[in-house]
Amino acid sequence: MNLSQQLAAGGAGEHRALIITLFAAFVAATLGITVWAGRQTKGAEDFYAGGRQFSGFQNGLAISGDYMSAASFLGIAGAIALFGYDGFLYSIGFLVAWLVALLLVAEPLRNSGRFTMGDVLAYRMRRRPVRTAAGASTIVVSIFYLLAQMAGAGALVTLLLGITSEAGKILVVVLVGIVMILYVTIGGMKGTTWVQMIKAVLLIAGTLLITFLVLLKFHFNLSELLGAAAANSGKGEAFLEPGLKYGATATSKIDFISLGIALVLGTAGLPHILIRFYTVPTAKAARKSVNWAIGIIGVFYLMTIALGFGAAALIKPGDIEKPGNTAAPQLAEVIGGGAGSTGGAVLLAVISAVAFATILAVVAGLTLASSSSFAHDIYVNVLRKGEATEKEEVGAARWATVGIGAVAIVLGVFARGLNVAGLVALAFAVAASANLPTLLYSLFWKRFTTQGALWSIYGGLASSVLLVLFSPVVSGKETSMFPGADFGFFPLENPGLISIPLGFLLGWLGSLLSKEEPDARKYAELEVRSLTGTGAH
Amino acid sequence: MSSAPTRDPGTQEPPDYRQVQSSAEFARLRRSHRSFAFPLTLAFILWYLGYVLLSSYAGGFMGTKVLGHLNVAFVLGIAQFATTFLIAWWYSRHAAARLDPKAEAIRARLEGAVTLEKDGA
Numbered sequence: 200m201n202l203s204q205q206l207a208a209g210g211a212g213e214h215r216a217l218i219i220t221l222f223a224a225f226v227a228a229t230l231g232i233t234v235w236a237g238r239q240t241k242g243a244e245d246f247y248a249g250g251r252q253f254s255g256f257q258n259g260l261a262i263s264g265d266y267m268s269a270a271s272f273l274g275i276a277g278a279i280a281l282f283g284y285d286g287f288l289y290s291i292g293f294l295v296a297w298l299v300a301l302l303l304v305a306e307p308l309r310n311s312g313r314f315t316m317g318d319v320l321a322y323r324m325r326r327r328p329v330r331t332a333a334g335a336s337t338i339v340v341s342i343f344y345l346l347a348q349m350a351g352a353g354a355l356v357t358l359l360l361g362i363t364s365e366a367g368k369i370l371v372v373v374l375v376g377i378v379m380i381l382y383v384t385i386g387g388m389k390g391t392t393w394v395q396m397i398k399a400v401l402l403i404a405g406t407l408l409i410t411f412l413v414l415l416k417f418h419f420n421l422s423e424l425l426g427a428a429a430a431n432s433g434k435g436e437a438f439l440e441p442g443l444k445y446g447a448t449a450t451s452k453i454d455f456i457s458l459g460i461a462l463v464l465g466t467a468g469l470p471h472i473l474i475r476f477y478t479v480p481t482a483k484a485a486r487k488s489v490n491w492a493i494g495i496i497g498v499f500y501l502m503t504i505a506l507g508f509g510a511a512a513l514i515k516p517g518d519i520e521k522p523g524n525t526a527a528p529q530l531a532e533v534i535g536g537g538a539g540s541t542g543g544a545v546l547l548a549v550i551s552a553v554a555f556a557t558i559l560a561v562v563a564g565l566t567l568a569s570s571s572s573f574a575h576d577i578y579v580n581v582l583r584k585g586e587a588t589e590k591e592e593v594g595a596a597r598w599a600t601v602g603i604g605a606v607a608i609v610l611g612v613f614a615r616g617l618n619v620a621g622l623v624a625l626a627f628a629v630a631a632s633a634n635l636p637t638l639l640y641s642l643f644w645k646r647f648t649t650q651g652a653l654w655s656i657y658g659g660l661a662s663s664v665l666l667v668l669f670s671p672v673v674s675g676k677e678t679s680m681f682p683g684a685d686f687g688f689f690p691l692e693n694p695g696l697i698s699i700p701l702g703f704l705l706g707w708l709g710s711l712l713s714k715e716e717p718d719a720r721k722y723a724e725l726e727v728r729s730l731t732g733t734g735a736h
Numbered sequence: 737m738s739s740a741p742t743r744d745p746g747t748q749e750p751p752d753y754r755q756v757q758s759s760a761e762f763a764r765l766r767r768s769h770r771s772f773a774f775p776l777t778l779a780f781i782l783w784y785l786g787y788v789l790l791s792s793y794a795g796g797f798m799g800t801k802v803l804g805h806l807n808v809a810f811v812l813g814i815a816q817f818a819t820t821f822l823i824a825w826w827y828s829r830h831a832a833a834r835l836d837p838k839a840e841a842i843r844a845r846l847e848g849a850v851t852l853e854k855d856g857a
Contacts, residue, residue, distance in 0.1 A: 284809055288791065291816045295784050298823055302773040306831075422804025429805065440799035441791035441809055452792040459788035463781065483836065486828060493824045497817055643770075723757040724750075730765055731839040733751070733846045 214544045215360055221552035225401070226378055226559075229394045233382050236390035244736075246387035246593045247314035247571050248477040251736075253392060255484040259491020262475050264395030266293075266466075266492065267402055267499055268344075268561040269351030269524075272554060274620025275500075276530070277523020279507020280514070283428070283438035285445050286507055288455070289620050290500035292462025296627075297496065299635075300467040301489045306482040307642050307729035308473060313736045316473045317576035320637050320656075323721035324649040327584075330576040332656040336633040337470040337572035339660060340626055341565045342606065344471070347622035348565070349611030352558045354524040354619075359551040369612050375559055376608035382563040383570065383600045387593075391563050392478055398560035403499060405553040409527075409546075410502040412534045413509035421504075428511035438511070454691045458624055461695030465627025468634030471568035482732050506530060522678070524619055528554060562607060570599035624693055625667055632659030632698035636706045642729055644710075648717050651710030659702030666694035751846045765838040772830050780823055787812050 240246055253261070271293065278286030312318035317333030349372065356362055356371045382390055417424040425439055432438040445455035466472060476485045510519060510530040519526045528550050532538060535546030574596035579587045587595070636655045640647040666689045667673065675685040691697075710717070728734055756762055790798055791809060798809035 285791075287813055288788070291787075291813055292784075295780065295816055295820050298780055298820060298827075299777065301824055302777050302827055420804075422806050425805040425810075436799065436805075439805060439807055439810070440795055442795050445792065446795060455792050456785075456788055459785070463784055486831060490824055490828055493820065497821060501814075501817060720754060723753040726766070727751075727753045727756045727762065727842075727846075730762075730769060730835075731843040731846070733843045 214548060217544065217548035218359055218551045221548055222555050225397075225552060225556045229397060229556075230378070230381060232393045232397075233386035233390035236387070236393060237385040240385075240387040240389055243314070243575075243589045243592050245389060246596060247474070247575065249388035249392050251478060251480050253478045255479060255487025256491050257392070257396060258475060258479045258484070258488035259495065260399045261392045261395035261478070262472065262488055262492040263495040263499070264397075264399035264402070264560055265471055265475060265564040266496055267399065267557065268619075268623060269348050269554065269558045270620045270623035271499070271503070272402065272406070272557055273351050273355070273524045273527055274347075274623065275503045276506040276510060276527040277519070277525070278444075278620050279503065280510035280519050280526035280530075281521065281523045282444035283432060283434065283508075283511065284441050285443050285455070286620075287504065288459060289462065289624070290503045292459055293466070294493070294497050294500050296463045296466035297489060297493045299464065300472070301486065301493070303642070304467045304473070304638060305476050305485045305489050308638075309476045309479065309482045309485040310732045310735045311642075311725055311729040312477065314474065314477060314575045315572045316470050316634065316638070317572060317580075319725075320634075320641055320652060321576075321580075322725045323641065323647070323718050324652050327581050329649060329652050329656075330580045332653055333634075333637075334572045334576035334581075336629075336656050336660050337576070338569045338603075339664065340468075340470060340630045340634065341569040341603075342610070343626035343629055344469075344623060345562060345565050345607045346610050347619045347626065348558050348562050349607060350622060351524055351619040352555070352562075352611055355528070355551065355554055355558070358525045359528060359547070372611035373608055375555075375562070376604050376611065379559055379563045379566060379607070380601055380604035382559075383567045383604075384597045388474075388478060388567060391560075391567050392475075394560050394563060398556045399495065401553050402557055403495065405550055406499060406502045406506065409509070409531055409534060409550065410505040413505045413513075413530070416509075416513070416534070424505070424508055424512060427513075428508040431513070431516060432511050433516050450690045453696065454693060457628075457691050457693040457696035460699060461624055461628035461631055461693050464631035464635055464695070464699055465624075466630075468630035468638060469627070470572060470630075470634070471564045474568050474571060477736075481735070509534070522619075522621070566600055566603050566607065569603050570596050573599040573603070621672070621692065625663075625672065628667075628693055628695040628698060629660065629663045631695060632663040632702040633657075634659075635699075636702040640706050640710070641725070645719070645722050645726075646710055646717050647706065648710045648713040648715060650713040650715070651706045651708075654709030655702050655706030658705035659698055662701050663694045663698035666691075666698060670694065756842065756846065761838070761842060765835065765842065768834045768838065772834075773827070776823060776827070780819065783819065784816065787816060 244250060275286060275289045308319055316337060317330045320333045321329040352372060352375055356368050362368055382394055429436055429438045445451045479485050479488055506527050510526040513533045514529050528547055531550035532543040532547040536542035574592055578595040579592050633656050637652045669687045669689045670692055671679060671687060672692050673679055674681045675687040800808045802808060802811055
């Protein structure tokens with residue numbers, strides 16, 4: 200019936216051995232690089248920003264590695280395989296979003312901040328309250344994102360390694376968590392950046408190979424591929440048109456718009472992406488890295504057409520289980536020659552190892568972002584009032600990594616059964632509601648005040664998280680996290696349509712109603728530094 | 737034709753940023769950035785939202801066949817990719833020609849001799 204049972208039934212041992220060997224090789228190589236990077240990691244500049252020595256191209260590759268998560272690889276392929284055209288919206292939204300980062304955020308952030316998003320948000324404000332808020336929202340966004348990656352890891356483990364016992368699954372998630380903690384604590388930003396680059400190359404290579412094989416099968420004719428997908432899906436031409444997932448009711452149509460807004464505005468507020476801009480020496484290099492990232496990520500998302508519709512065309516209908524996270528590896532097996540063939544086994548193993556590498560690398564990037572923010576924003580600047588030594592600061596960041604790694608492991612054990620692309624979209628909505636308004640107001644609006652920043656961050660954060668809590672994602676539906684309970688009242692799965700405008704509105708209102716005057720001197724400093732790069736770290 | 741003040745090399749005093757901010761030279765840099773980036777951001781977000789709205793509420797139009805199984809929805813989706821690449825290229829060209837020289841001129845004057853020390857650090 201499903202792939203894991205097939206694997207368990209016959210010849211599974213060899214597949215599993217191959218997957219584990221390839222994955223172990225990846226882990227060994229990356230850990231080696233991590234140890235090498237760790238030897239060069241001395242101070243805070245190294246730990247948080249990789250010494251700011253990466254080139255625009257290297258960082259563009261690493262950004263791509265950080266961004267092309269399990270959501271992109273497994274989630275989008277699955278969403279397209281199940282819902283056809285509606286799944287493709289993710290690819291488009293995830294890409295277009297980079298323009299916000301390129302035009303408005305990347306360069307000023309690089310020019311005016313040091314290590315975290317909080318550096319820029321707190322620049323002109325009363326630092327302690329704003330840094331606390333920035334740290335809180337960084338950690339919440341990263342944990343939502345971690346939840347998605349760990350859900351992907353759980354699904355993969357079950358399917359590909361044929362591990363069905365609960366103890367076995369937990370063991371694998373714990374191992375993934377431990378390797379990730381090693382990457383970050385030992386290698387810091389430098390080690391993590393190299394891991395992202397290697398993973399990006401592997402992911403692009405694997406996706407190119409599958410795309411090539413799929414297109415070969417359909418004579419490099421996109422229309423033929425789409426036709427075959429439509430026919431095999433059992434839904435006919437409707438599979439190629441908008442509406443299969445989101446077109447059923449007036450509510451689901453609005454949900455689609457909410458998702459679309461969250462995707463396009465979320466990227467420029469994701470802390471693990473923002474801290475990547477600090478790894479290059481100048482704003483120009485930051486711009487160059489975004490351009491490389493747009494090129495690499497764009498090509499990758501174009502290939503999700505082949506992955507998703509290829510899976511829909513070639514896998515027997517009904518074999519792709521909801522929520523679809525396994526469609527890409529299943530496609531690899533089919534395109535390689537089918538179950539039982541050597542080609543199928545090898546391709547399945549390669550793609551599975553790539554998927555594991557993807558999850559591992561992204562989880563490391565997220566953990567680095569949240570532990571950096573905990574150590575730099577909350578521990579040093581709030582708890583110690585800026586009085587900690589550099590050694591204490593890096594020590595705190597390493598301990599925070601262990602703590603957040605532990606949280607990720609626990610989440611990974613519990614998070615399963617949700618489409619990872621959908622979960623990541625929630626992280627995007629929270630980022631766009633809590634972080635983006637304050638980031639843009641801070642950089643471009645001179646009347647913005649501390650009160651505005653706090654209202655915007657906490658208001659955006661609370662509204663987006665609470666709306667998710669009372670949405671069908673958490674309760675009230677068969678596919679919910681708690682299918683047995685129903686305490687929801689918010690009809691949309693994605694809160695962005697309400698919470699993002701609310702975040703912007705609260706920032707504006709909080710500033711207007713503020714008793715204190717905006718600090719004109721600090722704004723002058725921030726504006727001049729952010730546009731010219733004067734005094735950049 | 738006022739320009740940003742020159743920083744006295746050798747002193748550790750931070751530059752007077754308010755004076756820089758109100759200089760005509762800085763105003764030109766700010767205008768070059770904002771007059772390009774703000775309208776363009778608005779434009780690509782509207783174009784993207786238009787596409788999302790069409791997907792939601794104009795299913796019939798989006799399903800119109802263009803070539804074989806390729807329909808309007810796909811063509812517009814691919815067009816989103818194309819415009820993203822195009823805008824990234826266009827902005828980078830604008831930044832290299834109109835922003836970088838202005839920013840570097842102001843920065844060089846503000847940092848003065850200190851830049852040399854900092855590069856060695």
